[in-house]
Amino acid sequence: MSKYSLSFKLQVVKHYLSGLEGYKATAKRFGIDHSAVRKWSAVWKLHGEAGLTTRRFTYSPVFKESVILYMREHRLSVREVCAKFSIPAFSTVCEWERLYDEGGLQALTDNRRRKKTMPDTPGNKSVNTPQTPLNPDEREELEQLRVEVAYLKKLQALLREKNTPERGRKHRS
Structure with a gap:
């Protein structure tokens, strides 16, 4: 179901086409986004009126490719192509174009029903390195670093507490 009724869309388009106000002023008057006014008036x-009714379609890969090629051949914007072919959302054509550029006609097939799996990349695999025991010098250095970190954390907490306003502090009993 469409967010706006056909009669509302017609009212907006007729007002805009009357020439009294531009896209933004018309949109403000009716409380909608100016891109909707632009899209509805172009469609x-x-x-005509048939272009303002919302329809849901399943587009074939061949149709998607023809829209992209038509857009490029005639040097049209995505919005102009959507109006020409009655495609409700311009983001749909943007997505088709991106897919087509990445993988051609094959990439335009509908993949929604396929389960997507994470690719096996070296970055996704956890590395299990066998841990060798630390020698006494390394163990001492590690312990010293842990003490330094704990000291710095405590110091930062005390400084933060000192700089907070009085009403934000909790008093100990």
């Missing part, structure tokens, strides 16, 4: 100019 109405090409397809």
Whole structure:
């Protein structure tokens, strides 16, 4: 179901096309985004009232490719192509174009029903290195570093507490 009724869309388009106000002023008057005014008026100019009804389609990979090629051949914007082919969301065509550039016609097939798995990359594998026991010097250095870190953390906490305003502090009983 569409967010806006057909009668509301027609009212907005007619107001904009009357020439009294631009996209942004019309959008403000009706309490909607200015891109909706732009989209609805472009669709109405090409397809009339039928272009303003929301429809859900499943597009074939061949159709997706033809839209992208038409857009490039005629040097049209994504919004213009959406109006021409009655595609409701311009982001749909942007996604098609990205997929087409990455993998051609094959990439435009509908992959929603396929389970996506994480690729096996070296960065995703955990590395289990066998731990060798530390010699006494290394153990002493490690302990010294742990003490230094604990000291610095305590110092930072005390400084933070000192710099907080009185009303934010909790008093100990």
